Amino acid sequence: MNGAGLRRLGLGLIPWIGAILLWYAVRWSGFVNVSLIPAPHQVAAKFFELLTKEGLLIDIFASTRRVFLGVALGILVAVPVGFLLGWYRPARTFADPMINFFRALPPIALIPLVIVYFGVDELAKLVILFYASFFSGVIVMYEGVSQITPLYIRVAQTLGANQTEIFRKVIIPLTVPHILTALRVALGVAWATLVASELIAAQRGLGAMIQNASTYFLLDVIYVGIICIGLIALIMDLILRKITARLLVWQDRAIA
Incomplete structure (x- = not known):
């Protein structure tokens, strides 16, 4: 080095x-x-104990899987919806008030309704994470797309590009940074919502571990759960940043 x-x-x-x-x-x-x-060394000792004897890896896998699926499904829907709202002003005028209305609702407030409509199985947890990911992602997408300068499109038209070529070679590359930003934001929001989603009768997961530990006032276990959530979210964000740097190597940046 x-x-x-x-x-x-x-x-x-x-x-x-x-x-x-x-x-x-x-x-x-x-x-x-x-x-x-609890002291940091006590939390570290509890972490290794949970890791080797109490199935912490199973909880990490369960929570990571839920977040991954919730974010993937949320962004899969948020990207086309956000593009539509950002590219077509009438669509934005039509849907913007409703999007912002639901975006302001905290996912935890919807848990009673989610239980009524989706039960207490895995689907209910994914619905909560999907909700959080979709509305955070769609806002980033349509704000980003709506700010794309039309100069690039005019230049492509001047050079003789047709609509298909403009969409494929101009619009899509300009949209990729906003998709990646939406993914990063949605990932952070999903991890922040994880504990709320695992309130719904979860047997395994970091959120369930924190909830169970709070019942018995196991503060060192609560600290382990919180730190694990933060570290996993950080690792996933660093991976996304590396992917973003590789995909957007063509993009000029003011700050290195």
């Missing part, structure tokens, strides 16, 4: 080290009962 890589690694580690030191400082400050804040 060269000097620049080491500097980036160091800068990336500093906030994590600072967070751990702050965690210890708050615990040792005396302002909070130490029984209410």
Whole structure:
């Protein structure tokens, strides 16, 4: 690893080290009962215990699978809907108030209705995650598409491109960055909604683990669940950023 890589690694580690030191400082400050804040090393020990003896990997897999399916289905619908709303002003005028109305509703408020209409099985959890992913993704899509400058289309028309070529070689490449941004936003919202979705009679999953631990006041388990959700979401976002950098290598950026 060269000097620049080491500097980036160091800068990336500093906030994590600072967070751990702050965690210890708050615990040792005396302002909070130490029984209410497990130490980082205690949480790490509980993590390895859950990983090796309690099936933490099964919970991670169950939650990741739900998020992946919910986001995939949500974005699959959000992309064409968002494109339609962003590209055609009458469609945006027609549907924008309703889209923003439902976007403002927190998924957890819909849990009673979801249980009534979809039961308590896996489908209900996917519906909650689909709802969260779709409305966050569609907003990003149609806002991005509506801001695409028509200059590129006029240049393509001047060069003799037909409508099919314009759509394939101009519009689609200009839409890809917004699709990837919508995917990243939807992924973050889905992970934030995971615990709410797993309130619906989930037997396995990180959200279910947190809920069960809260019943018995197992704070170290709750911390493990929260940290696992954050780390998995971070890893998935980093993967998406790498994919985005490769797919959009042609795009000029003001900041390297």
